[in-house]
Amino acid sequence: xxxxxxxxxxxxxxxxxxxxxxxxxxxxxxxxxxxxxxxxxxxxxxxxxxxxxxxxxxxxxxxxxxxxxxxxxxxxxxxxxxxxxxxxxxxxxxxxxxxxxxxxxxxxxxxxxxxxxxxxxxxxxxxxxxxxxxxxxxxxxxxxxxxxxxxxxxxxxxxxxxxxxxxxxxxxxxxxxxxxxxxxxxxxxxxxxxxxxxxxxxxxxxxxxxxxxxxxxxxxxxxxxxxxxx
Amino acid sequence: xxxxxxxxxxxxxxxxxxxxxxxxxxxxxxxxxxxxxxxxxxxxxxxxxxxxxxxxxxxxxxxxxxxxxxxxxxxxxxxxxxxxxxxxxxxxxxxxxxxxxxxxxxxxxxxxxxxxxxxxxxxxxxxxxxxxxxxxxxxxxxxxxxxxxxxxxxxxxxxxxxxxxxxxxxxxxxxxxxxxxxxxxxxxxxxxxxxxxxxxxxxxxxxxxxxxxxxxxxxxxxxxxxxxxx
Numbered sequence: 001x002x003x004x005x006x007x008x009x010x011x012x013x014x015x016x017x018x019x020x021x022x023x024x025x026x027x028x029x030x031x032x033x034x035x036x037x038x039x040x041x042x043x044x045x046x047x048x049x050x051x052x053x054x055x056x057x058x059x060x061x062x063x064x065x066x067x068x069x070x071x072x073x074x075x076x077x078x079x080x081x082x083x084x085x086x087x088x089x090x091x092x093x094x095x096x097x098x099x100x101x102x103x104x105x106x107x108x109x110x111x112x113x114x115x116x117x118x119x120x121x122x123x124x125x126x127x128x129x130x131x132x133x134x135x136x137x138x139x140x141x142x143x144x145x146x147x148x149x150x151x152x153x154x155x156x157x158x159x160x161x162x163x164x165x166x167x168x169x170x171x172x173x174x175x176x177x178x179x180x181x182x183x184x185x186x187x188x189x190x191x192x193x194x195x196x197x198x199x200x201x202x203x204x205x206x207x208x209x210x211x212x213x214x215x216x217x218x219x220x221x222x223x224x225x226x227x228x229x230x
Numbered sequence: 231x232x233x234x235x236x237x238x239x240x241x242x243x244x245x246x247x248x249x250x251x252x253x254x255x256x257x258x259x260x261x262x263x264x265x266x267x268x269x270x271x272x273x274x275x276x277x278x279x280x281x282x283x284x285x286x287x288x289x290x291x292x293x294x295x296x297x298x299x300x301x302x303x304x305x306x307x308x309x310x311x312x313x314x315x316x317x318x319x320x321x322x323x324x325x326x327x328x329x330x331x332x333x334x335x336x337x338x339x340x341x342x343x344x345x346x347x348x349x350x351x352x353x354x355x356x357x358x359x360x361x362x363x364x365x366x367x368x369x370x371x372x373x374x375x376x377x378x379x380x381x382x383x384x385x386x387x388x389x390x391x392x393x394x395x396x397x398x399x400x401x402x403x404x405x406x407x408x409x410x411x412x413x414x415x416x417x418x419x420x421x422x423x424x425x426x427x428x429x430x431x432x433x434x435x436x437x438x439x440x441x442x443x444x445x446x447x448x449x450x451x452x453x454x455x456x457x458x459x460x
């Protein structure tokens with residue numbers, strides 16, 4: 001299998017955590033995609049994924065899988081023991097519900113804030129992000145507010161439960177964690193009073209499959225290269 | 231099981247098609263939600279689904295499942311033969327990829343167009359749709375253009391394949407079909423030249439599990455009640 005991605009970016013982190021959790025790291029060849037140069041918006045990459053986003057998984061038979069949820073479904077089911085996406089109908093339902101909320105209310109909202117209300121990933125990429133639209137920055141700021149509301153929602157959930165969806169670590173935890181990684185890069189702070197979300201984050205960061213897989217140092221490097229971060 | 235929904239609306243149609251395809255119709259009690267009166271934005275409903283959208287599935291043990299993908303995962307796996315969400319890791323991956331694209335590029339884009347660039351579902355609901363934001367209509371129109379690009383993408387896929395994701399009817403077909411139902415209500419036409427998408431739509435509409443389950447007559451009634459449609 002090949003994974004086209006860029007370590008340090010939130011959806012790349014999601015799949016790297018899945019690979020580690022499933023013990024599949026060594027079976028994958030990673031192919032780097034230069035997001036700063038907007039390589040994922042060029043014809044070669046778009047032929048692999050018309051949505052123009054990373055990561056993409058290429059199977060040995062040439063099948064291409066995009067979208068982190070889909071890639072996670074594939075990888076998690078290979079061994080017949082889908083601990084991350086659910087082993088029973090009820091687990092599958094709960095994990096997919098919280099996974100979708102984590103994308104819609106947190107990760108996607110942070111992404112919209114980052115790309116529309118901040119300098120994002122710099123000039124080469126910004127041309128692909130509707131610069132000509134006058135309402136763009138206001139929309140981006142509203143999305144940032146929505147992301148913070150998402151954090152408060154997950155904080156409430158985590159005041160009552162140890163994990164986001166079911167009583168063990170799942171795809172939904174990975175997505176919330178990636179959302180918080182991205183929020184940090186984008187400059188959206190987790191509200192002080194969200195103590196359950198903060199405590200959960202510290203706990204998740206220490207899991208063997210999560211530790212050292214966020215690649216945040218690389219993102220910081222990219223942003224410095226672009227003159228966006230100090 | 232109970233389903234909280236409103237027949238005729240796109241996500242309600244998705245789950246009603248799933249129930250029919252799985253032969254589960256008779257095991258469900260439907261509880262109507264008055265979307266026109268914004269019942270889904272009131273405290274009673276929000277306690278069941280904080281995202282404030284239909285449908286919601288309530289299991290006999292009280293578990294609440296929202297998000298159509300999650301409800302579909304639950305229902306499709308009950309009999310151990312998940313034909314709609316994928317029986318192998320590869321099928322699961324492909325179906326979830328195309329399902330996500332169908333939501334992001336078509337169904338959600340149509341919804342954003344409908345609620346922001348048209349009168350949507352009338353005054354009671356529109357207060358929940360950011361009326362105070364000046365960029366709203368322009369954003370809605372851009373989302374409408376994105377939905378039409380989504381139609382062109384699925385047309386291309388269907389020029390090469392009989393179904394959206396795998397070689398049989400799946401969750402991804404249901405979501406694209408619901409997206410086209412919604413587009414019709416919202417007044418977004420499928421481009422003339424998208425002949426493969428149009429042909430597929432006619433074929434899908436005749437499937438026993440799809441026929442008569444769209445509830446479009448009811449939506450037309452609602453819109454007439456609101457004075458929005460003739």
